[in-house]
Amino acid sequence: MLLRLDRILSDAGTASRSEARLLVQRGLVTVDGAVPASAREKFDPTAAEILVRGVPVRWQVRHVLLMNKPAGVVTSTEDPRDRTVMDLLPEPWRDLDLFPVGRLDKDTEGLLLLTDDGRLAHRLTAPRHEVPKRYYARVEGVLTGEDREAFHRGIVLRDGTRCRPAELELLEGGTAALVTVTEGKYHQVKRMLAAVGKPVTYLERRALGPLELDDALGRGEVRELSGEEIDALEAAL
Numbered sequence: 335m336l337l338r339l340d341r342i343l344s345d346a347g348t349a350s351r352s353e354a355r356l357l358v359q360r361g362l363v364t365v366d367g368a369v370p371a372s373a374r375e376k377f378d379p380t381a382a383e384i385l386v387r388g389v390p391v392r393w394q395v396r397h398v399l400l401m402n403k404p405a406g407v408v409t410s411t412e413d414p415r416d417r418t419v420m421d422l423l424p425e426p427w428r429d430l431d432l433f434p435v436g437r438l439d440k441d442t443e444g445l446l447l448l449t450d451d452g453r454l455a456h457r458l459t460a461p462r463h464e465v466p467k468r469y470y471a472r473v474e475g476v477l478t479g480e481d482r483e484a485f486h487r488g489i490v491l492r493d494g495t496r497c498r499p500a501e502l503e504l505l506e507g508g509t510a511a512l513v514t515v516t517e518g519k520y521h522q523v524k525r526m527l528a529a530v531g532k533p534v535t536y537l538e539r540r541a542l543g544p545l546e547l548d549d550a551l552g553r554g555e556v557r558e559l560s561g562e563e564i565d566a567l568e569a570a571l
């Protein structure tokens with residue numbers, strides 16, 4: 335199996351793909367004792383001896399999957415009562431040690447990442463990275479420009495918790511909106527909209543950083559992210 339050197343180094347958790355390219359350019363990487371000309375060169379990671387600053391790279395396959403989560407399944411690896419997102423995984427991914435990155439409520443649909451890369455998952459959910467998440471919400475009542483301003487200033491939840499400033503783009507005459515947040519508090523979007531008196535009746539995550547849900551992926555379906563998508567995700571961190 336031949337893989338690009340930047341992919342091997344990022345799979346190993348040694349560096350992001352762009353960092354890997356810099357390491358190669360600086361001559362800090364050797365493959366079987368020689369300095370490769372480019373991070374685009376391909377090698378067999380199971381056979382080649384790859385060193386970064388003289389330290390062996392331990393390659394492992396890394397998976398990052400994008401799921402279009404349907405309502406009615408819980409975001410966890412196992413559950414005594416409910417079906418989980420893991421139950422939706424087709425055969426090739428079933429036996430891997432994948433886990434969901436962050437969580438969507440049982441009744442929330444849309445974009446959910448699953449991975450076996452703990453470092454990536456940690457960085458994506460760490461509050462300091464502020465990866466924007468965009469949700470489509472339908473509400474009871476009608477959202478107004480005042481609500482938009484309140485989101486901009488930072489909503490104070492009913493329990494007194496202050497949220498970071500968020501964007502609220504009104505849709506469908508104010509009965510729906512796109513909400514963009516940069517944090518992941520428990521039931522965050524539902525609690526923010528409840529705080530302005532407009533309870534959520536439907537919620538779907540449409541985007542996470544540079545990744546968007548598109549029509550090609552049906553509800554309940556999963557696909558691997560491409561190398562370019564993983565690059566874009568890491569660049570957003």
Ligand code: URA
Pocket residue numbers: 437438439440442520521522523524525537
């Ligand atoms: N905010 C919520 O309230 N629920 C979700 O599932 C995600 C964000």
